[in-house]
Amino acid sequence: MRSTNQISERDAPFQLRGNSFTVMVLKLMAPDDPSFFPQLLSKIRQAPNFFKNAPVVLDLEDLDEGAGPADFIDFVVTLRQNSLIPVGIQGGTPTQQAAAFEAGLTIMPTGRPSREPERDFQRPAPGRAPTDPLPPRAPMPMAETAAPEFQKTTMIITEPVRSGRQIYAARGDLIVLGPVSAGAELLADGNIHVYSSLRGRALAGISGDTSARIFCHSLEAELVSIAGLYRVSEDLEKTVFKKQVHIYLDDGYLRMDPLA
Amino acid sequence: MAKVIVMTSGKGGVGKTTSSAAFATGLALRGFKTVVIDFDVGLRNLDLIMGCERRVVFDFVNVINGEAKLNQALIKDKRVENLYILPTSQTRDKDALTKEGVEKILDELRKDFDYILCDSPAGIEKGALMALYFADHAIIVTNPEVSSVRDSDRILGVLASKSRRAELNQEPVQEHLLLTRYDPERVERGDMLKVDDVLEILAIPLLGVVPESTAVLRASNIGMPVTLDEKSNANQAYTDAVARFLGDTVEHRFMKPEKKGFFERFLRRTA
Numbered sequence: 001m002r003s004t005n006q007i008s009e010r011d012a013p014f015q016l017r018g019n020s021f022t023v024m025v026l027k028l029m030a031p032d033d034p035s036f037f038p039q040l041l042s043k044i045r046q047a048p049n050f051f052k053n054a055p056v057v058l059d060l061e062d063l064d065e066g067a068g069p070a071d072f073i074d075f076v077v078t079l080r081q082n083s084l085i086p087v088g089i090q091g092g093t094p095t096q097q098a099a100a101f102e103a104g105l106t107i108m109p110t111g112r113p114s115r116e117p118e119r120d121f122q123r124p125a126p127g128r129a130p131t132d133p134l135p136p137r138a139p140m141p142m143a144e145t146a147a148p149e150f151q152k153t154t155m156i157i158t159e160p161v162r163s164g165r166q167i168y169a170a171r172g173d174l175i176v177l178g179p180v181s182a183g184a185e186l187l188a189d190g191n192i193h194v195y196s197s198l199r200g201r202a203l204a205g206i207s208g209d210t211s212a213r214i215f216c217h218s219l220e221a222e223l224v225s226i227a228g229l230y231r232v233s234e235d236l237e238k239t240v241f242k243k244q245v246h247i248y249l250d251d252g253y254l255r256m257d258p259l260a
Numbered sequence: 261m262a263k264v265i266v267m268t269s270g271k272g273g274v275g276k277t278t279s280s281a282a283f284a285t286g287l288a289l290r291g292f293k294t295v296v297i298d299f300d301v302g303l304r305n306l307d308l309i310m311g312c313e314r315r316v317v318f319d320f321v322n323v324i325n326g327e328a329k330l331n332q333a334l335i336k337d338k339r340v341e342n343l344y345i346l347p348t349s350q351t352r353d354k355d356a357l358t359k360e361g362v363e364k365i366l367d368e369l370r371k372d373f374d375y376i377l378c379d380s381p382a383g384i385e386k387g388a389l390m391a392l393y394f395a396d397h398a399i400i401v402t403n404p405e406v407s408s409v410r411d412s413d414r415i416l417g418v419l420a421s422k423s424r425r426a427e428l429n430q431e432p433v434q435e436h437l438l439l440t441r442y443d444p445e446r447v448e449r450g451d452m453l454k455v456d457d458v459l460e461i462l463a464i465p466l467l468g469v470v471p472e473s474t475a476v477l478r479a480s481n482i483g484m485p486v487t488l489d490e491k492s493n494a495n496q497a498y499t500d501a502v503a504r505f506l507g508d509t510v511e512h513r514f515m516k517p518e519k520k521g522f523f524e525r526f527l528r529r530t531a
Contacts, residue, residue, distance in 0.1 A: 160463050162417025163410050164384075179463055181413045199461075 025090065027059040031069040041082060048083075056084050057108050058100070061091030068096040072103035152190065161186065161200065174204075182222060191215070203230070204247075214247040215259070229254050262370040265377045266395040266433075268419075270411030272382030274403045275440040278476055278486065279498070280379035281309045283399065285485040286502030288343035292374035295334065297365075298348035299391035300381035301356055307347040310337065311483025321349035324361035330368055339488060344373075354387040366394050384418055393424050397434045397505075399467060403441045404453040409461055412437075416462065436467035438501060443472040444517040455515055468501030470494050471514040 030036065044051045056079070060068060069075035076086050088106040089097065097107050155169035157176045163183030167174065174188035177195050184200035186192050191213045192204045198216035205212025205227040212226055219240050222233050226249050237256065244259040267280040277300075284296035298306035301321060307313040312335045318328035323346075337343035346365075349356065369376050380391035392398060398419050402412040419433050420426055426433075439458060446452045459466060475492030479485065486494045487502075493514060500510045 159420065160416075162420065163413040165417045165421070179461075181410075181417075181461065183410060183414065184417075197460075 021055075023087070024054055024056045025059050026056045026084070026086075027061075028063055028068070030067070031063075031075060032067075037078060037082070044082060044084070052083050053085055054083075055087045058086055058089045058105070059091060060089055060093075060096055060100075063092065063096070068092065068099065072099040072105070076103045076105065154190075155188075160196075163200070188212070198224075201225075210249050212249075215245075217244050218242050219245040219247075219256070224254070224256075226254060231256075262373050263375055263396045264366060264370075264394050265375060265397040265399060266380055266392040267377060267399050267401060268380035268388060268392055268415050269382065269401040269408070270384060270388075270413075270415035271403075271408045274401050274408050275470070275476070276382070276401050277305050277309055277379055278480060279399070279401050279438055279440060279470070280306065280377055281485040282487040282494075282498040283502060283505075284375075284377045285337075285340055285343060285487040286498050287375050287377070287505075288337070288340045289487065289499075290502060290506060291342065293342045293344075293372065294375045294377060295344040295346055295369055295373050296377040296379060297346040298379050299357070299387050300379065301348050301387060302350065302353045303381065304348050304350040306379050307335075307345060308483060309480050310345050310485060312337070312345055312347070313483070316347045319347050319349045320365070321352050321356040323365055324356065324358065330365060339484075354381070354385065354390075357386060357390040359390070359393065362390050363394065384415060388415070389418070389422060392419055392433075393422070395419070395423060395433050396425075397436065399436045399438050399505075400462070400464065401438050401440055402458060402462070404439060404443075404447065404455075404458060406453065409453065409458055413462060416464065435464040436505065437462055437464050438467050438470065440470040441472045442469045442514065444515060448517055466512065467504055468497055469512060469514050470497040470501070 079086050086105055088108040089100040090108045092100065101107065153169070153172040155167070155172065155174050157167060157174070158178065160178035161167060161176055161180040161184040163181045166185040167176075167187065169188040169190065169192075171189050173190040173193065174186055175193045175195070176186065179196040180186060180194055180198050180200045180202070182199040186194070186200065186202045187206050188204050189207045189209060189212075190204070192202045192215070194202065194214075194216040197218040197220055199220045199222070201223040202214050202216070202221055203223075203225040204214045206225075208227050210227045214224055214226065219236065220233075220242055221236070223230055224247055225231075226247065229249060229252070231254055240256045240258060245256050246259050247254065247256045249255070265283075267276050267283065269276050277298075280296050284294050287294040296306065296310070297320060298304060299320075300306070304319075307316055315335050318333040320333065322328040323330050323333050333346055335345045335347065337345065366376060378391040378395065381387040392415075400412045400416060402408050416435060419435065423433050425431065437459070439455060442455070443452060447454055455466065455469060471493055473486075473492055473494040475489050476486050476494050479489050479492075486492060487498050489495050497514055500513070503510045
């Protein structure tokens with residue numbers, strides 16, 4: 001899932017965009033163990049190209065209080081010398097997080113959903129950040145090792161979806177080109193797009209994907225739901241009724257915005 | 261090549277049997293050899309509306325069970341050349357219908373007839389499924405009110421998934437909308453759905469609009485298909501619908517309340 005957030009001014013000297021990358025997670029069990037780096041190195045030597053300048057996120061989740069690296073800056077520098085580029089940490093106690101932040105690492109949100117971290121932290125001062133000429137990027141082979149647990153599929157329905165019909169797009173998106181009648185039900189693990197009137201029910205992200213969305217050309221639905229959060233037709237606001245609408249979860253709240 | 265048409269609706273009481281009788285008569289009047297079959301086993305009505313109830317000896321179920329030959333059960337209409345009725349049993353239920361039995365009869369009828377019209381019972385159960393399973397064309401009978409429209413939508417879904425054409429992945433059943441009991445004045449007042457509202461929801465081509473007419477009830481009660489009642493505007497609506505079905509271009513009418521001048525002209529013409 002790619003969320004793009006473009007700046008409206010076309011002639012701006014830059015563009016801000018959201019994007020998702022697959023990043024390796026280095027789970028720390030005993031970072032101060034003397035055999036930590038030797039063992040890590042032998043692992044890297046097995047596939048030097050794969051690990052070359054690979055960004056990693058350090059996972060501190062299973063570390064005990066105070067069991068983190070004694071000196072984060074040192075630790076980060078050693079990792080960089082071994083061609084890994086730590087970019088952030090996951091989990092950890094506030095003390096560990098502060099130390100990691102000092103070492104130029106960002107705090108990644110924990111858990112599966114790969115949302116863009118939006119923190120109120122100041123970005124690390126440029127001088128403190130370990131310098132590296134290469135921007136972090138995901139090496140190609142890594143995508144395979146860290147791929148999502150299923151192959152995404154998209155189901156496309158070209159005919160009208162009649163009352164009483166139920167369509168389930170397992171493990172992916174559902175795209176419907178015809179109208180969806182009252183009494184019909186659309187289900188998808190991913191997003192739902194309806195390029196016509198949506199009068200039936202639409203349930204996106206039914207396996208719990210909170211980043212799933214629903215798009216439709218005319219919202220007249222009986223019920224819409226994302227990851228289990230639903231709203232029935234009676235509670236739809238007048239401003240979105242029969243409009244082109246985009247429905248998504250925002251901080252646990254089901255938002256419906258008209259498509260411009 | 262004989263065509264099988266199913267007259268169906270999902271909802272009951274919208275005018276399937278009346279429309280079947282009228283449509284079959286219309287096809288026969290255009291010179292096509294037509295048979296209309298009553299699939300409403302246990303609630304036999306088509307023979308009443310066709311006015312042949314006193315001539316029923318054997319029925320559809322007898323033929324399926326091999327108790328009678330097909331031409332023993334077929335009743336030839338006395339008024340219209342080329343029109344035949346296959347009545348159903350009043351004493352049995354829908355379980356008497358089997359896919360194999362129905363197929364055998366349809367195959368036999370295909371040899372002799374141009375059009376085979378199946379009058380479906382209401383609902384989406386066995387009787388309705390058997391009536392639509394072998395269809396090439398489906399005429400969806402709908403009244404301009406929400407529950408009828410929703411049930412029609414449902415039956416369109418069934419056609420698209422449970423008909424033989426759907427199961428064999430052939431070209432889908434051709435769908436036609438017949439909007440019956442349409443009262444333009446009540447539509448104008450907002451009591452009834454407009455033609456456009458119905459078309460927007462069902463999204464299938466409009467075959468015709470049949471106005472609400474006292475002639476329909478009268479025709480049913482005297483056992484005469486309304487297509488034979490030359491005075492009624494329902495007759496004209498069905499005749500138009502048959503013509504459109506056969507590929508003629510006929511402008512839709514009976515969709516707007518009649519204006520005075522037109523109304524008078526109309527009275528003079530049909531009186």
